[in-house]
Amino acid sequence: MNKNEFIRTLKESLNSVDEIEKNDILYDYEEHFRIGIENGKTEEEIAVGLGDPKLIGKSYTANATVEKAIENSSGKNVFKALLAAVTLSFFNLVIVLGPFIALVGVLIGLYAASISMALAGLFSIFAIVFMPFIPFNMTVSINPIAAIFLGIGIACLGTLFFIGNCFLTKVFYKLTAKYLKWNMQVISK
16 A cells, blocks of 8 residues: 555545544654655555554544544434444454453452441341340350350451452452553554
């Protein structure tokens, strides 16, 4: 693909970008070709190095529609931005979104389990302490002092579980950020 074919394909791909920004983008890519030719590269080598002009155009179009949706948040603009982002990264929608939602659900479940454990331990302590004041008869087959220590142990275990979940959430956040950074590098290539 030579310079003219690359620029023409890029121009066709920039259909949703306003004229001023489109001209700036085209000028930048013409500069890439000019500098590459001055450095002794052929137009074909430069075009291969720049990447697929259709994908570049989709990326700029997606950015333009997202910016337009932010400026004027009508339903039509938001839908266009969502559609542009999905077409730009169809892989993310199909392959990554499902496991991501599942992992977030697992994290929420782990938090719920840890909070439930801590509260169960605290409630068992209060139940043993206030058992003499409860008007109905309750049979406990464990020594009350042992039950208090068991409640303390369960509450502490639930608290440690919660702290572990906080660290797990930080790791999940860092891995998600690394994936998004890598994904943006892949999309921009």
